[in-house]
Amino acid sequence: IVNASDEEVWRKRWLIKGTQLSSSFYVNEYIYKPLDQPKRYDAIYTAQLQPFKRHELAKAIKRLMVISYGGDLPNFCPELAHADYNKEFIPRPELAKKINQAYAGLCLSAQEGAMYASMEYLLCGIPVVSTPSKGGRDQFFNDENSIITPAQADAVAQAVQHWQKSPPNPETIREQALKQLNGVRLNLCTYVAQLIEQEGGGKKDPQELMEKYFAAPGISSRFVRQENLATTDLEQFRL
Numbered sequence: 483i484v485n486a487s488d489e490e491v492w493r494k495r496w497l498i499k500g501t502q503l504s505s506s507f508y509v510n511e512y513i514y515k516p517l518d519q520p521k522r523y524d525a526i527y528t529a530q531l532q533p534f535k536r537h538e539l540a541k542a543i544k545r546l547m548v549i550s551y552g553g554d555l556p557n558f559c560p561e562l563a564h565a566d567y568n569k570e571f572i573p574r575p576e577l578a579k580k581i582n583q584a585y586a587g588l589c590l591s592a593q594e595g596a597m598y599a600s601m602e603y604l605l606c607g608i609p610v611v612s613t614p615s616k617g618g619r620d621q622f623f624n625d626e627n628s629i630i631t632p633a634q635a636d637a638v639a640q641a642v643q644h645w646q647k648s649p650p651n652p653e654t655i656r657e658q659a660l661k662q663l664n665g666v667r668l669n670l671c672t673y674v675a676q677l678i679e680q681e682g683g684g685k686k687d688p689q690e691l692m693e694k695y696f697a698a699p700g701i702s703s704r705f706v707r708q709e710n711l712a713t714t715d716l717e718q719f720r721l
Contacts, residue, residue, distance in 0.1 A: 483502075483505070484500065484502050485505060485617060503666055503670050505596045505598075506596045507670060509663070511660055513578050514601075515578070515605060515606060516606060516656060517582040520583060521583060523585070524642050525540065525545075525547075525611065526546075526549065526588065526608075527546070527587070527588040528549045530551055531558045537555075537559040538559055539590045539634070539635050540638060541561035541562060541635050542639035544564070547565065547567070549580060550567070552570045552571045578606060581603060581606040582606050586645040587599065587602075587608050588612075588638070589610055589619060590613050590633070591615060592616070593615060595617050595618065596619055597619040601659065604622060604627060606652070607653060607655045609628055609629070610629070611631060612629070613630070613633040614633070622662050626654070626655070626658070627659070668688060674691060675687070
């Protein structure tokens with residue numbers, strides 16, 4: 483399973499069995515949604531404290547919140563000594579509140595996978611400021627919900643200012659993202675249904691599989707419950 487379109491080209495070229503499906507389908511829309519919160523931050527960056535996340539590109543943003551698994555942000559990135567951050571891990575519902583308190587969400591890595599934070603921002607209804615990237619997160623970006631900016635601190639700050647001055651409608655941002663996300667989920671279920679039938683497991687309705695795996699309200703984790711996917715239907719096969 484690959485995240486990005488360029489990865490799909492290589493998968494097909496190398497004749498590797500599989501398909502392209504963004505792993506963002508795991509992100510839990512029942513937690514990440516627009517909430518009535520005051521705008522305390524110009525931008526938020528949900529990112530582990532690792533060099534590839536390029537936190538320093540956010541140094542020109544005045545009111546900045548950085549969410550990681552917890553740690554010492556000023557020691558890790560002295561350029562962000564002015565930013566708010568969490569010293570300890572915070573529950574995901576609290577993270578959703580923090581996201582809603584920002585005008586924009588940051589995506590500053592040059593290369594990684596789907597980057598779940600980018601989808602969390604969109605489902606919460608806030609737009610994205612991203613640097614050019616590889617890995618597939620830009621699959622869900624458009625002119626209404628994101629700005630792709632050069633990997634320069636001033637350019638990142640200017641893009642954030644744009645969203646402050648012209649904030650988009652949160653529900654529109656969310657609905658667009660959720661429509662795309664559900665499209666990916668349906669593609670997954672169609673792919674799984676085909677695998678089941680190929681292996682003699684009978685016909686499965688992709689829409690019924692989707693409702694079974696993804697239409698369960700009241701989930702409390704960051705993702706849709708992975709144990710819901712590890713049922714008899716899926717355990718029979720290696721994807």
